Amino acid sequence: MGSSILSIIYLIGSVTFILGLKMLSKPDTARKGNLVAAAGMSLAILGTIFLYRVNDAPLHNYGWIFAGLAIGGVIGVLSAKKVKMTAMPEMVSMFNGMGGACAALISIVEFDHIIKLIKNLYAPVTDDHLVLQLLETTASRGIVVIILLSLIIGAVSCAGSIIAWGKLTGKVKDFSFGGQHFLNLGVLALLIGLSVWLTVIFPTAPATGSIIFYVIFLLALFYGVLFVLPIGGADMPVVISLLNSFTGVAAACGGFLYSNPVMLTGGILVGSAGTILTILMCKAMNRSLKNVLIGSFGGGATGAAAAGKEQGSYKEISLNDAAVVLAYANKVIIVPGYGLAVAQAQHACHELEKQLEDKGVEVKYAIHPVAGRMPGHMNVLLAEADVPYEKLLEMEDANAEFPTTDAVLILGANDVVNPAAKNDPASPIYGMPILEVENAKVVIVNKRSMKPGYAGIENDLFFQPKTSMLFGDAKKVLQDLLGAIKEV
Amino acid sequence: MEYILSFLHQHIDLIYIVILSVFLGIEVISRVPSVLHTPLMSGANAIHGVVIIGAIIVMGKAEADNYLALIIGFLAVILGTINVVGGFVVTDRMLEMFKGKKK
Numbered sequence: 001m002g003s004s005i006l007s008i009i010y011l012i013g014s015v016t017f018i019l020g021l022k023m024l025s026k027p028d029t030a031r032k033g034n035l036v037a038a039a040g041m042s043l044a045i046l047g048t049i050f051l052y053r054v055n056d057a058p059l060h061n062y063g064w065i066f067a068g069l070a071i072g073g074v075i076g077v078l079s080a081k082k083v084k085m086t087a088m089p090e091m092v093s094m095f096n097g098m099g100g101a102c103a104a105l106i107s108i109v110e111f112d113h114i115i116k117l118i119k120n121l122y123a124p125v126t127d128d129h130l131v132l133q134l135l136e137t138t139a140s141r142g143i144v145v146i147i148l149l150s151l152i153i154g155a156v157s158c159a160g161s162i163i164a165w166g167k168l169t170g171k172v173k174d175f176s177f178g179g180q181h182f183l184n185l186g187v188l189a190l191l192i193g194l195s196v197w198l199t200v201i202f203p204t205a206p207a208t209g210s211i212i213f214y215v216i217f218l219l220a221l222f223y224g225v226l227f228v229l230p231i232g233g234a235d236m237p238v239v240i241s242l243l244n245s246f247t248g249v250a251a252a253c254g255g256f257l258y259s260n261p262v263m264l265t266g267g268i269l270v271g272s273a274g275t276i277l278t279i280l281m282c283k284a285m286n287r288s289l290k291n292v293l294i295g296s297f298g299g300g301a302t303g304a305a306a307a308g309k310e311q312g313s314y315k316e317i318s319l320n321d322a323a324v325v326l327a328y329a330n331k332v333i334i335v336p337g338y339g340l341a342v343a344q345a346q347h348a349c350h351e352l353e354k355q356l357e358d359k360g361v362e363v364k365y366a367i368h369p370v371a372g373r374m375p376g377h378m379n380v381l382l383a384e385a386d387v388p389y390e391k392l393l394e395m396e397d398a399n400a401e402f403p404t405t406d407a408v409l410i411l412g413a414n415d416v417v418n419p420a421a422k423n424d425p426a427s428p429i430y431g432m433p434i435l436e437v438e439n440a441k442v443v444i445v446n447k448r449s450m451k452p453g454y455a456g457i458e459n460d461l462f463f464q465p466k467t468s469m470l471f472g473d474a475k476k477v478l479q480d481l482l483g484a485i486k487e488v
Numbered sequence: 489m490e491y492i493l494s495f496l497h498q499h500i501d502l503i504y505i506v507i508l509s510v511f512l513g514i515e516v517i518s519r520v521p522s523v524l525h526t527p528l529m530s531g532a533n534a535i536h537g538v539v540i541i542g543a544i545i546v547m548g549k550a551e552a553d554n555y556l557a558l559i560i561g562f563l564a565v566i567l568g569t570i571n572v573v574g575g576f577v578v579t580d581r582m583l584e585m586f587k588g589k590k591k
Contacts, residue, residue: 017535018512024531024579025520031583034531038576041538045572048541052548059548061558068547068562072569079570080577085585091578092530099537099571105564106542109550109557142495241529247536254542256502264502265509266538272513274532277525284522369522376523383585 002051007261009047014265016040021273044262045069085384086341089377090168093240096247097161103154103250104217107147110257111213114144118206141199143257148195150253151213152220157246159224164236164243167228176230181294187223191216235292238281242289245274284370285432314450317468319477322444323484329406329442331362333398335435336378337371339412339447343474346385349411352478353387355485364391366398366408366435368416395435402439410437410445411474414452418459427457443467446477527582534575540568 016036023033052059059065076095083091166172194216202209231239252267254260282289317325326332334353340346353363365387371378379392393401402408410417413435420427421434437443443466450469452458461467470477496503520528543564550557 013538017538018516020535021513021528021532022516024528025517025524027521027524030524030527030531031580034527034534034576034579034583037531037535038580041535041572041576044538044541045544048544049548052545054545054549059545061547061550061552061561064558064562065544065547065565068543068565069569072566073573075566076570076573076575077577080574080581083578085582088526088530088578088582091574092526092533095537095571095574095578096533098567099533099539102537102543102564102568102571103539105560105567106539106546109546109560109564112556141491142499237526237529241525244529244533244536247539248532251536251539251542252506254539256499256506258542258545259499259502260541260545261502261505263538263541264505266535268506268509269513269516270532270536272510273517274513274529276514276517277520277529277532280520280522281525284525376526379523380526380582380585 003053006047006051009043009051010260010262013040013044013047013262016043017262017266017269021269084344085346085381086344087169088380089237089240090165093161093165093168093236093243096240096244097158097165099247100154100157100161100243100250103150103247103254104158104220105154106254106257107151107154108213108217111144111147111151112210114147115202115206115210115213118203141203144199144202145195146253146256148198148213148216150250150257151217152191152195153246153253154250155217155220156224156227157243157250159221160228160243160246161224161240163225163228164240168236172229174230174232180226180230184223184226187219187226191219191223194219231292238278238285238289238292241274241278241281245271245278248272248274281370314462315468317444317470319470319480319484322468322470323481323488325407325442325444326356326409326481327359327361327485327488329361331364331401331405332356332407332409333364333366333393333401333405333437333440335366335368335371335408335410335413335417335437336382337368337411337413337416339474341372341377341381342412343476345411345473345475345478346381346387348475348478348482350382350385350387352482352485353391355482359485359488364393364398364401366393366395366402366437368395368413368435369433371413371416395433399436399439402436405440407442407444408437408440410443410447411478412447414447414459415457417461418457419461420457420459423460429457437461438464438466441466444470446470446472446474448473527579530575530579530582534572534579537568537572537575540565540572543568 017040020033020037023029049065163172194212198209198212228239248267248270252264252271255263255267279289282292340349356363367378415429417435417437418429419438421429421432424430438461445462445467462469543561546557547561547565550561
């Protein structure tokens with residue numbers, strides 16, 4: 001009876017995951033979709049705790065289980081509630097790493113279980129039931145392969161996510177050295193080799209098998225670090241999305257291990273949807289996944305651009321002049337980018353917008369699909385600052401409005417307004433759709449310095465006669481602008 | 489070879505689920521607007537937290553004297569729960585901000 005109810009619960013859980021993902025991919029239903037999936041998950045978890053049977057016996061250790069759930073739940077809610085909107089990507093990365101770690105830990109326990117059974121085989125066996133179980137175990141190399149898959153993928157995902165988190169928070173610097181790709185391939189080959197070896201020898205040499213198993217675990221962690229380390233910080237969203245689908249696959253391995261359909265569907269769904277999402281993200285940036293992973297993009301392009309052509313000179317604009325330009329414009333379009341997110345300037349930006357509106361200026365925002373560190377990042381940030389949704393223009397609409405715009409204020413965006421994407425077939429970002437800000441009458445660019453954006457290429461826009469630069473941290477500049485406009 | 493075949497045969501229903509889920513996953517999200525990439529990723533992140541079920545099973549069948557299973561299982565339950573709970577809450581927070589969006 002209990003088991004039949006549990007299988008129905010798992011069926012419902014799987015369906016809610018599918019529906020949830022489906023709803024999450026449409027703006028109108030997204031929030032409900034998240035709740036649907038969460039409800040299914042809660043049901044599946046509760047069902048497992050109370051109805052799962054091992055050899056017809058219910059689960060025990062309830063104290064431990066509920067303590068774990070309570071501790072994890074409190075940490076999860078607190079960290080999710082407290083995190084700033086700008087720090088979303090690294091938070092997701094951290095959660096993802098924990099899922100990966102969870103999968104790896106499960107593998108460790110399950111492997112230990114198998115090794116113990118085999119060791120008992122060599123001890124005098126008295127229990128017939130045990131003998132049966134042992135024969136079954138030694139025959140199931142397939143199970144060990146699944147355990148290894150779950151261990152390796154989970155560990156890579158965990159270590160990789162932590163490095164990605166470190167990069168986004170600035171705690172880990174980009175780091176690459178010559179021959180790194182070879183080292184990575186070498187470690188990967190070693191991992192596969194050891195896994196095959198372990199699968200062959202473990203039934204006859206359980207002691208050696210355990211040692212190899214832990215070596216594989218450490219190597220997988222090491223590989224996760226190596227895998228993410230050379231990839232540029234700006235590409236982290238793509239990497240996180242990829243690691244996300246890894247963890248999905250690791251969870252699915254767990255589903256295979258326990259013949260648990262809800263883990264299997266949930267894991268594989270995330271695995272495949274995550275992979276597609278990763279590819280979509282790359283597409284939005286007009287890059288290939290290979291490019292991101294090998295990470296040659298930034299380095300190679302800088303050299304080419306530097307050798308390519310002589311850059312002209314740029315001109316700076318003072319705060320007061322900028323204030324006058326903005327205050328006397330009829331229509332201003334603000335182009336937010338990563339600089340705005342880093343400086344957490346979304347509220348100051350909204351203040352500026354309100355102040356300009358009070359002066360009768362029409363203010364809108366032009367949102368490039370990949371502005372910021374993650375697609376949709378800017379929408380989330382500006383929504384947090386209560387910027388009305390109607391003010392946010394999608395790229396096509398914004399491009400239609402630039403010719404009638406008096407002033408464009410660019411806040412820490414770079415590559416998404418680089419005309420090279422349209423004009424220069426040799427440019428690495430050629431073909432990427434951009435915001436055509438140069439069609440406006442005046443362009444004011446706020447940046448911290450003349451350093452190129454993450455694509456690592458110079459931006460001709462900054463050297464055009466109608467462009468002027470306003471250097472400084474976005475938040476500080478916006479606050480100063482507020483004061484200056486007040487006095488105009 | 490025979491061994492691999494029999495392994496596949498034994499688990500054929502699971503393999504069906506895997507393959508169908510792969511296509512389903514691709515199908516379900518192939519037309520997502522870029523605005524939703526971040527929340528969708530975060531939502532998917534919460535869903536793979538389903539691995540917590542494995543952790544609960546490990547924990548729940550561990551014998552009282554098997555300290556390795558108890559300690560590691562306990563840790564796994566905590567980590568898995570953070571993944572699930574944190575994932576869903578963070579996604580909800582992100583999506584909450586899109587609320588004024590519908591017209």
